[in-house]
Amino acid sequence: MTTSVNEAAVAIRGLKVVFGGVVEAVDGVDLTLERGQAVALIGESGSGKSVTLRAIMRLNPERKTKIGGQILVAGQDVMALSAKGLRALRGRAVAMIFQEPLLALDPVYTVGSQITEAIRQHEKISAADARKRALQLFERVRIPSPERRLDAYPHEMSGGMRQRAMIALALACRPQVLLADEPTTALDATVQIQILLLLRELQAELGLSTIFVTHDLGAAVEVADRIAVMYAGRIVEEGSARDVVLNPHHPYTIGLMRSRADGALSKGTRLKTIPGSPPDLANRPPGCPFAPRCFLAEDRCRVDAPAYVAVEPGHRAACWRTDAAHAAFAGDKARVLEAAV
Amino acid sequence: MSTLTGAVPTDRDRGGPGQPLLTVEGLVKHFPVKKGLGGKKAVVRAVDGVDFGILKGETLGIVGESGCGKSTTARLIMGLIAHDKGDLLFDGERIGSRALPLREFRAQTQMVFQDSYSSLNPRMTIEGSIAFGPQVHGVPKRQAIERARSLLARVGLEPARFAARYPHELSGGQRQRVNIARALALEPRLVVLDEAVSALDKSVEAQVLNLLMDLKQEFNLTYLFISHDLNVVRFICDRVAVMYLGQVVEIGPADTVLANPAHPYTAALLSSMPSMDPDARTQVAPLAGDPPNPIDPPPGCRFHPRCTLVEEVCRSVVPPLDPVDPLHRVACLARQPGSGHSLAPMMTVAA
Numbered sequence: 001m002t003t004s005v006n007e008a009a010v011a012i013r014g015l016k017v018v019f020g021g022v023v024e025a026v027d028g029v030d031l032t033l034e035r036g037q038a039v040a041l042i043g044e045s046g047s048g049k050s051v052t053l054r055a056i057m058r059l060n061p062e063r064k065t066k067i068g069g070q071i072l073v074a075g076q077d078v079m080a081l082s083a084k085g086l087r088a089l090r091g092r093a094v095a096m097i098f099q100e101p102l103l104a105l106d107p108v109y110t111v112g113s114q115i116t117e118a119i120r121q122h123e124k125i126s127a128a129d130a131r132k133r134a135l136q137l138f139e140r141v142r143i144p145s146p147e148r149r150l151d152a153y154p155h156e157m158s159g160g161m162r163q164r165a166m167i168a169l170a171l172a173c174r175p176q177v178l179l180a181d182e183p184t185t186a187l188d189a190t191v192q193i194q195i196l197l198l199l200r201e202l203q204a205e206l207g208l209s210t211i212f213v214t215h216d217l218g219a220a221v222e223v224a225d226r227i228a229v230m231y232a233g234r235i236v237e238e239g240s241a242r243d244v245v246l247n248p249h250h251p252y253t254i255g256l257m258r259s260r261a262d263g264a265l266s267k268g269t270r271l272k273t274i275p276g277s278p279p280d281l282a283n284r285p286p287g288c289p290f291a292p293r294c295f296l297a298e299d300r301c302r303v304d305a306p307a308y309v310a311v312e313p314g315h316r317a318a319c320w321r322t323d324a325a326h327a328a329f330a331g332d333k334a335r336v337l338e339a340a341v
Numbered sequence: 342m343s344t345l346t347g348a349v350p351t352d353r354d355r356g357g358p359g360q361p362l363l364t365v366e367g368l369v370k371h372f373p374v375k376k377g378l379g380g381k382k383a384v385v386r387a388v389d390g391v392d393f394g395i396l397k398g399e400t401l402g403i404v405g406e407s408g409c410g411k412s413t414t415a416r417l418i419m420g421l422i423a424h425d426k427g428d429l430l431f432d433g434e435r436i437g438s439r440a441l442p443l444r445e446f447r448a449q450t451q452m453v454f455q456d457s458y459s460s461l462n463p464r465m466t467i468e469g470s471i472a473f474g475p476q477v478h479g480v481p482k483r484q485a486i487e488r489a490r491s492l493l494a495r496v497g498l499e500p501a502r503f504a505a506r507y508p509h510e511l512s513g514g515q516r517q518r519v520n521i522a523r524a525l526a527l528e529p530r531l532v533v534l535d536e537a538v539s540a541l542d543k544s545v546e547a548q549v550l551n552l553l554m555d556l557k558q559e560f561n562l563t564y565l566f567i568s569h570d571l572n573v574v575r576f577i578c579d580r581v582a583v584m585y586l587g588q589v590v591e592i593g594p595a596d597t598v599l600a601n602p603a604h605p606y607t608a609a610l611l612s613s614m615p616s617m618d619p620d621a622r623t624q625v626a627p628l629a630g631d632p633p634n635p636i637d638p639p640p641g642c643r644f645h646p647r648c649t650l651v652e653e654v655c656r657s658v659v660p661p662l663d664p665v666d667p668l669h670r671v672a673c674l675a676r677q678p679g680s681g682h683s684l685a686p687m688m689t690v691a692a
Contacts, residue, residue: 044543045513045542144630158631188406188631189406189610189613190406190610190613190628190632191632192613192615193614193615194629196615197623197624197625197626200622215543216615217543217617218614218615218616218617219615221617221619222616240619246619256543256544259543259544259546260543260547260572270551271551272547273548274547275548277512277514277545
């Protein structure tokens with residue numbers, strides 16, 4: 001294993017994931033996560049964002065899945081790992097937070113014993129010391145009366161507290177990479193913002209590299225340095241959070257912004273929607289997967305898949321018509337400003 | 342089909358446009374639960390004294406966090422569960438009374454649920470599901486099927502392609518369209534939408550919201566729209582009621598409540614929404630902790646343990662839902678003259 005300081009925390013090259021031999025859930029994803037950075041993968045259901053995330057820890061069912069491409073975690077090839085190497089990677093180098101903590105935590109063990117078990121799995125440490133560390137973690141994620149909560153079962157905690165406990169569990173072995181799969185989707189609004197701020201704070205303090213999967217653009221903006229927008233198994237646009245949100249160049253990203261209810265010019269006006277629905281991943285159309293729903297599609301979009309265009313340094317979009325798309329977005333913004341005057 | 346396109350038959354409109362379509366008064370529902378193994382009995386105060394009215398032709402939104410009683414309220418209105426106390430009046434008539442038997446009320450009120458899959462019968466074609474309600478209410482089969490097909494076309498599902506499909510053959514957005522078509526098959530006057538768009542992807546959600554607005558116009562509907570998404574509520578609702586632990590804490594025009602909230606809880610909900618501006622991220626969470634358990638609600642104002650404006654008086658006095666202006670009512674002592682809260686406005690001489 002070679003780890004140099006400037007090596008990316010996670011490097012994904014040409015990732016392809018095929019389920020059951022037919023469903024191309026992920027179709028050529030390239031993504032680099034620099035150390036200490038937070039990247040948000042956003043997209044709708046079936047866009048391949050969670051599958052990509054799971055591939056990093058090889059959590060997709062092995063027998064039904066065909067994976068192509070390369071995934072390096074701190075320079076280590078995840079695809080080449082043995083069962084033992086994989087066990088050492090999971091939890092130790094890379095940890096994951098799931099959407100539904102009640103399903104992810106074991107209902108018949110106390111939360112504290114699940115955390116100490118994880119620590120002792122990876123390190124030679126006494127039970128008492130492991131518990132001490134679990135207590136520190138609980139204090140860190142700000143669980144009230146942590147000593148008592150260590151002995152609580154998952155069902156005895158509220159939704160927000162369970163998610164904090166799961167974050168504590170994920171951090172138990174001091175991973176460098178934290179993967180979060182819709183960590184706040186199941187939570188109430190007032191709790192969601194608390195968890196988002198906690199994740200942001202932990203990431204900064206511990207220097208974690210984070211990949212954050214969500215369908216909520218707002219949540220992504222709150223935590224991420226960079227945003228990658230996925231559609232039908234491909235990254236269609238990627239750049240800094242600022243660039244993607246304020247200066248989008250892909251028609252799908254623009255469509256997502258337009259269809260938000262808060263983006264409507266005034267109450268009662270119709271929302272601008274993206275017509276149709278995502279393509280069948282077992283039967284991909286040729287060309288750009290978004291072409292059938294795109295307001296800018298022309299003939300070549302239906303024949304040739306577009307390559308990435310670097311619209312600015314560090315900001316890419318896979319579209320033949322990035323200029324036209326961006327002009328349309330600038331037009332939207334002008335209209336909003338006009339309406340506000 | 343002529344029956345589908347016209348306005349509500351006038352004979353169904355009893356009280357005229359000024360009378361609220363639905364009046365909810367002092368609605369209470371407590372669910373008994375056992376605490377621990379063989380422990381003492383407790384009750385979940387799911388809905389604990391809720392009053393509001395829905396005017397004809399308006400969309401009333403109910404917002405709040407999980408456990409605040411918004412879905413229970415919807416189920417009580419629909420008569421899916423029996424209420425313990427309180428009154429439900431539909432167009433001036435008590436629901437279940439001789440003037441408005443439950444069966445007749447149900448033909449005029451329909452509900453769309455959050456989970457589009459579990460609310461459809463998996464063994465029925467979607468055409469059959471939509472035609473089922475009208476058949477139960479005495480519409481001949483052929484006519485009911487015809488109505489189902491015209492409704493499918495209306496919600497954007499081509500009948501020739503979709504009518505014979507089963508729910509599992511549709512996407513989530515398509516299934517929710519079927520649920521909406523089914524709700525409309527009885528030509529209801531009130532449609533209760535319980536988180537009807539919450540499970541949908543954003544781009545599909547926008548399509549369904551547009552559809553709901555069109556249908557409301559076309560069929561003269563009144564909506565009760567339950568959601569936790571304030572952006573959606575602001576977009577679609579005329580008025581909004583904010584619930585907390587089984588009670589309405591603020592109710593008023595959506596533009597007023599969501600722009601100038603009078604209750605500190607509404608304000609906290611609004612500032613909990615993630616910012617969409619990368620340069621102005623949220624710095625401090627507006628509320629700490631989770632919503633408390635409705636089994637043992639705090640005394641006094643139920644929001645006081647999490648409130649930023651809390652004072653001694655809030656711990657003992659239950660704030661009434663009083664008007665701050667003619668259309669806008671709020672249950673907060675800090676907004677009510679003479680309540681004893683230091684931030685309360687000066688007492689004004691009653692006219």
